[in-house]
Amino acid sequence: MVQRVTVLGGGVIGLSTAWRVAASGRAVTVFDDGCRTAGSWVAGGMLAPVTESWPGEEELLDLGSRSLARWPAFAAELGDVGLRTEGTLAVALDSADLGVLDQLAGHLRGLGREADRVTGRELRALEPGLGPRVRGGLSVPGDLAVDNRRLLSALRKACAAHDVRFEPRRATPSTVDADVVVIAAGAWSGALHPALAPVIRPVKGEIVRLAGRRGALPPPTRTIRAHVEGRAVYLVPKDDGLVVGATQYESGFDEAVTVGGVRDLLGDAEAVLPGIAEYELVESAAGFRAGSPDNLPVIGWLEPGVLAATGHHRNGLLLAPITAEKVLTLLREGGTP
């Protein structure tokens, strides 16, 4: 008999899982209410385990790197999802920010990873839009980016092609009829199982989306990760502009986009790329990452018939391929906690 699998959550983790599980011959249903504050909808789209790494989070770097290696094939199967392979630059504006990047570079070298230190002049040769205040940085060609919204719609199509059924509402493990329930509800996962309640918390983030205009400098070709007076900001190029992100607050499910958040994002982004002052401000949005205590995802059996695939924090898009793969392995093994 065909195994019936229900996935709670239709963000990048839920859809990737549903797609892979359906492709393995199982009957899959996805419950999702189309909520616009989901992390993967609001996200910038960075696939950057190296530029996002920090001492003490080596396990996350390792997991992220293994998932990144799967990304080109994952994207190719889905068609055009706006995968950008130009790489990432981590840049700094003052000597203290540069000091932070030097620490990161030293840490990466200690792990046997390459991180090329580049001067401000070299950076501007690579990306002429970078402003005069950019003092130096690191070149990380292996860190990529994806158009997250195009990815989500490609995943929905791929699911539909494998007869995944969509229920446009929320559900809980006890209210669905299935052989296995996969909890992939991101920041909302904590409410779906007692074992997740103390582990998963919402971590609010804000982004702005900008569109280029005639007469303005085109967006950079690479993703820019910048440190501006101790604040981190990223600028991810899209076809017609940029996503600038992201603030980070521990404020529960507060959906408001704040004045201060947008001001900091725009101010810091403009310090990095002065040309964006001429861009159109298209969207500001707030969303929720699925925080976990150690920033590592929770992927495994919670009880017989209930699997968790959540807690991806800032790395849901990056970790989608490896998470879907791991869920499928767990289903095949049929194990329990």
Place this chain on the structure above:
Amino acid sequence: MDDLLVIAGREFGSRLVMGTGGAANLAVLERALVASGTELTTVAMRRMDVGGGTGVLELLRRLGIETLPNTAGCRGAAEAVLTARLAREALGTSWVKLEVVADEKTLLPDPFELLAAAETLVDDGFTVLPYTNDDPVLARRLEDVGCATVMPLGSPIGTGLGIRNPHNIELIVSRATVPVILDAGVGTASDAALAMELGCSAVLLATAVTRAQDPERMAAAMRAGVEGGRLARLAGRIPQRFWAQASSPAPDTDL
């Protein structure tokens, strides 16, 4: 003999007050807090999710560390008073670390707004621990309006520049009748030790630990720094001399 820190009648065994901002993740923060030995930790209340049951507040509850809500991010007295009242309502504590900054670039305290907010909150029954400039006059005025401590900065928040005007800190200590807590600017363990040697009753820090390469180890270093500095202060240091003085007895010394 126990050498306890006493603030508004409450005793603390640790003289290191921690902040929570800047850690890479909650697990790292937890290990650092445990290593620091802190019994009192301050949390920014603006935007805080009080009812969430996860996150920093829950972590502090689990570790048995007292939560000291703060008004970080507030730019005027009215805003700080509102934040303090919301924190009291949400957490059931009338203690507040009062922070009223003048601008986002320096994060220096705004003395006028700070004093006004302190007065209002003390009148409203709060136990007020104000983050202040290293200005002995302002420190005195904060004490006069009824603050439970004064908490002068060593240097601006997050800079790690240490104590830029040690003499001012000594002046504040010499006239204070409430505990003086050095708040902000600590970069490494010797800064914390110096604060205690200058006569501070405690040290408050966050970034120096949370953004260190190894936060847990730096927390242990800060704890040792604070304890070392406190012992040196109590032990009484020798006067500084221009010329050498042999440490072994001179021949004509009568022993």
